[in-house]
Amino acid sequence: MMASRFALLAFLALLAGCKREEREARLAPPIAEAQGAVLVMPNGISGRPHDVIAAQGDAFRNNAYQLSQGKRLFEWFNCQGCHADGGGASGPALMNGWWRYGPDPVSIFLSIRDGRPNGMPPYRDKLTTEQIWQLTGYLQTLGASTASLASTSRNDAMHSRPAENRAPAQAGHTTRPSP
Amino acid sequence: MNTARLPHLFLLLPLAGCSGWQSALDPRGSTAEELHGLFWLFTITCTAVWGAVLLVLAAALWRRRHPAGISEAQQARSERRSGVAIGAAVAATVVIITGLTFASYLATRGIAEEHPEALTIRVRGYQWWWEVLYADSAPHRAFLTANELHLPVGRPVRLELATADVIHSFWVPNLAGKQDMIPGRENVLVFTPREPGTYRAQCAEFCGIQHAHMALRIVVEAPADFERWREAQIAEAAPPMTPEEEAGRQVMESKACGACHTVRGTAAAGTLGPDLTHVGGRQTIAAGMLPTTRGSLAAWIADPQTVKPGNNMPMVPLTAEELQAVSAYLARLR
Numbered sequence: 001m002m003a004s005r006f007a008l009l010a011f012l013a014l015l016a017g018c019k020r021e022e023r024e025a026r027l028a029p030p031i032a033e034a035q036g037a038v039l040v041m042p043n044g045i046s047g048r049p050h051d052v053i054a055a056q057g058d059a060f061r062n063n064a065y066q067l068s069q070g071k072r073l074f075e076w077f078n079c080q081g082c083h084a085d086g087g088g089a090s091g092p093a094l095m096n097g098w099w100r101y102g103p104d105p106v107s108i109f110l111s112i113r114d115g116r117p118n119g120m121p122p123y124r125d126k127l128t129t130e131q132i133w134q135l136t137g138y139l140q141t142l143g144a145s146t147a148s149l150a151s152t153s154r155n156d157a158m159h160s161r162p163a164e165n166r167a168p169a170q171a172g173h174t175t176r177p178s179p
Numbered sequence: 180m181n182t183a184r185l186p187h188l189f190l191l192l193p194l195a196g197c198s199g200w201q202s203a204l205d206p207r208g209s210t211a212e213e214l215h216g217l218f219w220l221f222t223i224t225c226t227a228v229w230g231a232v233l234l235v236l237a238a239a240l241w242r243r244r245h246p247a248g249i250s251e252a253q254q255a256r257s258e259r260r261s262g263v264a265i266g267a268a269v270a271a272t273v274v275i276i277t278g279l280t281f282a283s284y285l286a287t288r289g290i291a292e293e294h295p296e297a298l299t300i301r302v303r304g305y306q307w308w309w310e311v312l313y314a315d316s317a318p319h320r321a322f323l324t325a326n327e328l329h330l331p332v333g334r335p336v337r338l339e340l341a342t343a344d345v346i347h348s349f350w351v352p353n354l355a356g357k358q359d360m361i362p363g364r365e366n367v368l369v370f371t372p373r374e375p376g377t378y379r380a381q382c383a384e385f386c387g388i389q390h391a392h393m394a395l396r397i398v399v400e401a402p403a404d405f406e407r408w409r410e411a412q413i414a415e416a417a418p419p420m421t422p423e424e425e426a427g428r429q430v431m432e433s434k435a436c437g438a439c440h441t442v443r444g445t446a447a448a449g450t451l452g453p454d455l456t457h458v459g460g461r462q463t464i465a466a467g468m469l470p471t472t473r474g475s476l477a478a479w480i481a482d483p484q485t486v487k488p489g490n491n492m493p494m495v496p497l498t499a500e501e502l503q504a505v506s507a508y509l510a511r512l513r
Contacts, residue, residue, distance in 0.1 A: 025484045025489045026482070027494070029494070032496070033496070077438070125435060125438075128435060131493055
């Protein structure tokens with residue numbers, strides 16, 4: 001009797017897995033505006049995102065839909081043109097854990113929105129604030145050294161680096177790459 | 180109304196599908212005609228066979244069993260008769276199935292025919308719209324458009340079907356059968372539109388949350404009208420005529436619009452969304468969502484995620500003046 005009740009409870013617990021991930025297609029305009037209001041350090045490197053990002057559960061890092069949108073934007077807006085598939089070409093690599101302006105999401109956000117010296121163009125007139133955050137969230141997964149529950153889907157074509165939905169290998173870099 | 184009649188009215192409802200601008204039972208093209216003939220041949224033959232089987236079943240149920248004490252001669256005669264009947268039924272089955280197979284073979288062979296003088300058009304499915312490329316041996320005469328296909332009546336057309344993302348399926352019931360658009364390969368559909376008119380196509384393979392809103396219009400027109408339309412499409416975008424339209428062009432070029440959309444003849448040269456060079460001349464916007472008017476263009480730009488949730492057009496923050504200007508400009512691009 002006790003055992004069958006326990007089995008029933010276990011089955012009910014399984015049903016919790018049926019909940020679908022939230023997919024927010026339309027961001028209310030005031031929230032979209034707030035997402036762009038980042039506090040930046042005077043040197044333009046690092047800062048603090050608006051509270052609204054945390055209030056939404058850091059969706060750009062934790063939501064598979066947001067990450068997938070970031071992955072599509074990476075291809076659509078030709079990030080590969082300079083950064084290759086994340087390994088770097090005429091632009092720096094994005095997946096070795098070394099960030100020229102620090103690993104802070106605000107720094108990555110600012111690099112995309114406002115551009116950086118030596119070639120990185122600003123995308124503020126090409127992408128919306130939400131899209132820049134989606135890209136930022138996706139870029140952070142490229143060099144991640146810890147596994148995450150949310151990930152994009154795999155490529156249809158051959159991967160030139162480990163698929164995003166694979167748990168990352170232990171970070172093995174000991175020396176900083178020459179700039 | 181008498182409520183007892185209501186079920187009868189519902190029975191009549193399916194008949195509404197027998198004609199109209201999106202119906203396989205109202206063929207206006209070569210392939211659709213072949214398939215239409217095949218459909219009725221199969222339907223009538225199978226109905227006749229079904230009726231015959233039911234008749235025989237009813238007769239068998241109706242007839243009384245033989246009384247227990249019949250002579251051996253009578254029994255032998257009865258067995259011979261049923262042997263003949265079963266043999267005839269088997270022969271009829273073979274003849275009918277062979278006939279239908281042959282008819283189906285002939286019809287599909289007719290569909291696959293190639294025509295050297297066919298008009299070649301490349302159609303590419305996107306989530307959730309259609310890109311249409313009219314190829315030409317002279318590169319400056321090739322042009323892109325979206326969600327609307329113009330065809331000259333009576334000339335064979337060769338559609339090269341591809342996809343940019345997931346599997347879609349191209350289906351204009353009035354003109355031709357379904358053909359899937361599969362990532363990494365190109366499928367070809369050849370048919371000849373026979374009657375002028377406007378037909379509706381719909382993606383026929385579930386391709387994501389806005390699959391139901393992935394429609395395409397096909398305008399079949401006289402060859403002279405088609406050539407006129409084609410020349411107009413080849414031309415660059417119409418220049419802005421008023422200061423408001425000029426402001427709209429600047430919004431198009433300087434805001435995010437130009438990052439995804441092309442307006443030939445301006446700095447807007449993005450390739451991710453539909454080509455907007457002659458968007459004002461198309462009957463609908465957003466793959467059949469709304470009729471093209473200045474108002475619907477403004478509504479779409481102001482909030483694309485409410486009109487068609489999940490589509491890839493972001494809500495770009497614009498001031499009221501910018502929105503007015505850009506919608507005036509786009510409506511003018513005929």
